[in-house]
């Protein structure tokens with residue numbers, strides 16, 4: 001529309017001009033300006049599957065807008081040989097219909113885009129024709145999904161879990177298009193795993209890929225890069241976990257494998273963990289094999305049309321080679337991270353020399369998470385780094401700077417700024433519990449996106465992996481959070497609560513109001529837990545106690561009942577179209593209820609298994625231990641595996657000034673060590689999980705989070721607030737160690753002031769404690785002596801919620817008991 005310039009002040013004219021310029025550059029707001037609800041939909045003669053599927057989705061939406069009862073699933077777009085004079089054209093810049101316009105539309109091939117691999121989508125009216133386009137076949141699909149979203153359609157979840165795919169076209173009121181809109185999403189790469197850990201009703205990877213793609217998201221595992229939804233052009237990763245020697249070559253090339261305890265070692269074939277092995281980095285033949293193996297994979301996967309990123313990641317754990325050359329090699333660097341990156345960049349640059357179009361990425365993972373001390377000279381040729389924040393706290397957002405668990409990870413992440421590279425995120429939010437549980441973490445998800453956007457300004461967040469909300473597992477249980485992740489990565493302008501409200505409005509229909517109220521309360525309860533949870537595969541039992549309180553459980557049952565009643569009432573006498581919508585909403589509600597009830601039934605189990613111990617008052621001498629109950633240390637599974645077992649006990653009592661704890665370990669393989677007491681251990685806890693160490697996780701009454709005390713059998717000691725070793729009070733707690741063959745008894749005296757308590761605990765108050773004894777046992781099958789963790793109530797690092805309650809005894813003194821004649 002031409003502006004009546006004569007009536008504008010010079011300043012307003014300049015602003016209007018700037019707005020016009022901004023439109024051609026990007027970032028004009030999306031405004032509904034032209035009606036295409038009845039327009040025919042076209043694709044080119046050379047259309048790829050994603051373009052055809054995108055056009056079909058638009059046809060379904062048009063049918064719904066026209067008052068259709070059921071979405072058409074068999075609609076087929078028209079094929080045009082020439083650009084139509086009116087209608088909707090769907091295509092990427094390789095489409096015969098879009099190619100002549102590509103330059104005007106600003107569609108640039110991924111490899112030539114700046115930054116490389118940047119997505120661009122366009123919705124633009126040319127004459128009387130709406131062009132729905134992207135700079136990849138999948139991008140054309142994303143553009144169509146976006147167009148429908150703007151018109152009220154929602155694609156709430158990947159689905160399968162509740163028998164529905166979460167497609168809601170019913171809330172569309174029309175199919176309006178902007179005159180000229182161009183969008184480059186916040187995140188350069190938006191990608192998730194298809195988690196296959198749950199039962200699936202879906203029919204294959206392509207269907208899953210389509211479901212997540214509607215929210216402008218791409219799936220990684222299971223979605224073949226050459227598969228239909230990628231249209232023969234994808235951003236496949238090359239090299240992920242391919243720096244490892246192949247287990248089936250062990251007999252032929254044992255020297256490619258790490259030397260461990262004097263022997264070349266490989267994981268057991270068929271164990272499912274074959275890739276968790278490091279190569280011998282001093283073996284040139286192995287390095288040559290890695291380069292050639294990557295070349296083979298590159299060719300197999302379709303070469304430069306498909307493979308866009310080279311990402312050599314170290315193995316998922318595994319021990320390093322101890323051959324003399326590897327030991328010397330590592331010692332020649334200031335830290336392990338430097339050694340790792342130097343080795344990796346040498347390999348990566350050999351591969352890249354053959355395929356210069358590929359973007360080279362490195363992972364900051366396990367051995368390479370800290371920024372390398374050798375600096376950027378060991379990062380030569382790396383174009384982006386993907387940080388793996390699995391040590392973050394999954395309870396508190398990054399923006400809550402009070403959480404010490406997060407602080408450690410945030411500090412490590414911040415150090416990576418020195419690399420002056422785009423840093424991405426490999427999110428672990430859906431890997432927290434085993435078994436997987438639903439997490440109300442949409443606020444945390446939005447916070448992660450905001451954090452990385454801010455971190456990478458002006459680059460923006462370069463990439464993000466999450467587990468997509470498909471196919472069971474944690475992904476679908478946490479599908480509201482997964483949805484918020486996907487939406488925020490596309491367009492960060494809306495908050496988590498905006499999306500939650502939207503999810504409830506569409507997903508629960510008439511039942512939205514009670515559900516929104518409950519889900520908000522649930523998210524608040526999650527973040528207000530007095531615990532920190534980090535790392536992967538935690539036992540959710542303790543969290544069931546601290547998160548799903550009796551009050552929240554009652555609120556939840558009530559909300560689900562009310563929402564179901566409201567939907568049932570709305571279903572009565574509903575027209576077929578509404579009846580169909582309500583059927584989907586009741587399925588969504590039933591699924592969310594199931595996820596909620598997994599928590600409430602776990603809570604009941606946790607309360608049943610809860611351990612409560614009286615914390616009696618005694619004297620500072622050790623006589624208190626003669627009286628204190630001996631609580632058995634248990635394995636995680638309670639039912640012990642076969643074999644020669646370590647057993648042990650733990651005892652607690654209190655004095656006027658301190659908590660006293662005694663752990664007695666009957667480890668048949670324990671050998672006394674030379675005791676040389678030293679505190680702090682350079683602020684690290686490097687010997688955790690090694691036999692001959694004991695840990696105490698302790699939460700004082702009224703405090704959130706936990707204290708972590710640890711002692712090794714050689715006298716190394718450590719004390720931290722949660723994982724923050726900088727807050728230590730090491731000198732003030734006392735350690736006594738008694739050791740002989742097959743026995744280690746550790747006695748700790750922890751003054752109240754070390755626990756930052758201003759006064760002694762009062763009757764009825766409770767401490768929560770988890771104790772871990774890392775010892776040995778003999779494996780019944782192999783006969784090998786293996787590591788063995790036992791604990792109270794069982795080994796559960798970081799999860800203080802499961803801890804035994806030490807209730808301050810209200811007797812206020814010695815309890816008279818049998819045999820006590822004094």
Ligand SMILES: [Zn+2]
Nearest residue numbers: 280321323326
């Ligand atoms: Zn070696």
Ligand SMILES: [Zn+2]
Nearest residue numbers: 393396403532
């Ligand atoms: Zn925390």
